[in-house]
Amino acid sequence: MSSVPDSSGLVPSRVEFAVFVSGVASMGLEIVAGRQLAPTFGSSVYTWGSIIGVFLAALALGYWIAGRRAARRASTNALAVVLIGAALYVGLLLVLGDPLLQAVEGLSLPPRLAPILPITILFGPPTVLLGFISPYGAELVESKSTGDASGRVYALGTAGSIVGAFATTFLLVPSFGVVGIEFAYGLLLLVTAAVITPRRARATWTGLAIVTVVLLGAFAMTGVGVSLGSDVVYETQTQYQQLRVVDDDGIRTLYLDGVPHSAMDKSDPDRYVFEYTRYFHLSMLAADDVDRVLFVGGGGFSGPKRFVKEYDATVDVVEIDPAVIRTAKEYFDVTESPQLRIHNMDAREYIESTDRTYDVIILDAYRADRAPIHLTTAEFMQSVSNRMDDDGVVVANVISAREGGRSAFYRAQYKTMDRVFPQVYSFPTSTATRVQNIELVATNSPENLTEADFARRNQERAIGIDLSREIDFYQGNVSVGDAPLLTDDFAPVDSLLARQVDTEYVIERTGDNETAATP
Template sequence: MKSSWRLGATACVGGFALMAYELVAARLLAPSVGSSTYVWTGVIGVIIIALSAGCWLGGRVADYRHAPQDVGLLLIIAAALVVATMLSANDVLRWLTTALDEPRIQAVVAALVLFAPASFVLGAASPYLAKLNVSSLDTAGRSVANLSALDAVGGIAGTFVAGFVLLGAIGLNETLALVAGILLATSWLFMPRWQWRLRALMVGVVIIAALSGLCAPKRGDVSVETPSAHYSIVNYTNNGRQIRGLVTGPTGVQSGVYLDGAKDLPFWYTRRMVETTIAAKPRTVLLLGGGAFTMAEYMARQLPNTQIDVVEIDPGLENISRQYFGYQPLPNVKLIFNDARTYIQHTDQRYDVVLIDVYNGGEIPYSLLTAEYGNELARIVREDGLVVANLIAGLNNTPCRELFAAFDAVYRRTWPYARYAAQHRDLSRGNYVIAYSKKPRTMPAAMSPLQPLGGTLYTDNFIPNDRLYEACRRAVR
């Protein structure tokens, strides 16, 4: 093939499409399957397997054919499969989470069904491009290396553009449609004139399918994308009252407000955390994990003379909270958009009360469950200060108790006195609010003494976070 620039451009586009597709994969699975290491492992592993299989088969076929138009056909097929992912994802994930319980199997099966086919086809195109680009054995190494480098450049661009721009600016489905469109546009570089009608028909069908997915009326919950996360806004009824909730993963509502305009807190654990904080009469409060900022706003109204700093990793949540949850900024609330661990490491501020309500897909991030984190937190809590945390675990079965004990070990060595409240003490797994202090202090009547649990104190070097959480979840199924 004479026009090597077309081959290089196609390699670059293939790398871009694949990495953007991989980022979409993890984000698409997060609301239904979660965003744990298990999910990322399943997605990355399956896509690499599909790519390898595609390269193997594509190489064998390329040895028997020297047809540039095959590359165009492969790109059209890949675009069609990307659109199929967009159209079928909700139904596939709904079936998957009903039929399978094991998160690792869920992640692998979801990746096989939704993302392996397009990855396989993109992998098959690579050896075609390599063969077409080799004109002499003397320059074969350079020719293949150039294509590999351009593929890597495209992958780098796809990673940064999709991760930093597209997912937060236009959304998941729109990003998939854009990837499909780029693949379709590139396919025209390999379209012989005598086949243009057939190829145009195929491209048109894919475009119509993509548009039907983008323009289809949205059913049920509202989905909102930010550069770092996918959120669902859900309305439901609890005890006869309408609640709007913010969902960040497969484990339920993370934050919410009453739709009747009342500023009460709908969730038991937030009420208990605020009650414990108010009883401490703090001058300064740090809240790690903002959610929809409902707890921060309520607490600020109850403690107008208290400075409340809220650390939230996702800046996009401020607009979401204003638009869907009626969040109103108050003068004694400061929103700090940063990672919780990073903020703790670098701040010079010290606090009377630190509230910890940080979850990612139903799990506390492993970086907030280690000895090093506990040491860093101790630096910013005043000597007579209080640490109040929300934990989803249990005391009535061994796996959930092991998770609880690992959590307790992080705080217990600095703050030996602990009291706790449980929403349902007889449940194997549920919400617990635990308050830690260096000295005995007066607590709300609902808080009972918590004896040391003798848990393992893990470190940044080793903490089996996913195993602990998965064992607890499996124990209560």
């Protein structure tokens, strides 16, 4: 076994440094792959399963090829060439990433398998090359035995992966976009190549210079030279998701990981654009004397803003993503006041730590492809009930189908809430069987409200909005079948949501002219 005698004790050699960097880069690119694909394919278990599977397969292929060649071809120059090749592909990734994702989105591929193709094309080749580093490093590192060399290489590669995971998650993602992170890793690979390239390897140094220019040019084209487009008002990568604000025909929409979350009519900021937000006001028919309201999930704050305007009540909003809060204030006319208070923290942490009680709690933090599992369980619902008055009401905005196999999450959430609250009512927002917003209204009061009760209260109470159409969707009881009870110990939310991946999710929009009820 050849060796490079430039290591001394615990101080890593240049080869060992390259092994460490390969671990940093492979794990960092894996995490950023999830961020790059989320706007197109979502963040479902299928997307992340595809990412993990492709990266492991690519690394395994790189290990296998390099292992067969290491004894004959391993050298510091060969390591440098591999790193330069990986950096070159990262440069291509900067330019070709979004066009390829758009092209694949137009193909007729099974939704569950669709992410595999772009992940393989975009991230497979550089990951295969990064897989070369460890076998070459094991052949080159100075050691007393093959086992000792392998142990050092595995340890350094794993340590690099740990650093890559934490640095990307906690430092890079909150501070830079996908393009910036990919550029940073491409630059890191080139710097590492420069560290280990032999001084007399002129061809390698020439290649290093060329790829450096290519990488800088690619970054300039994507990060600086490409316009966001006339409809995109603002776009960023937050520490939780991709955020985009888009204007279209007078409607401003907030997209999180490519999914519309909130919308505002720029000419009438208080008008509801999405139909499901009107259902939040059903809480005013189920509760009496509403003084305190809590919204879990901010988005564009369309619900909280309307409640502040319509009712003499204080409204608290819990939103975990600080970038969403900043965006709502800048682009969706949100202003904090004594009547509208915003809390930047996890909703369960807030509910279980606050001493405030509420007349109405509205849960609006679910998505079509994922839901915060800890906000779906019976234990969480019990905490919600504990923070509500005796006649308090909770409204959960569930995204699912209303019947059939794709209604699994809806039925499980209904069963879970029904276990905690005396009364639960269901209000789908569409007659279609497709995935839609379904509002679950639950009360602490044992009084059973019929559809006629809701209709009568709609006529009698001045709540600023006519809910006659919404009440027509009333369902007092739901057959949950074999749906599981969601608990902190067992909450298979991902697998339940996975059943609706193949179905289009359509948000019903309100009409252009909304009229309020007059008692």
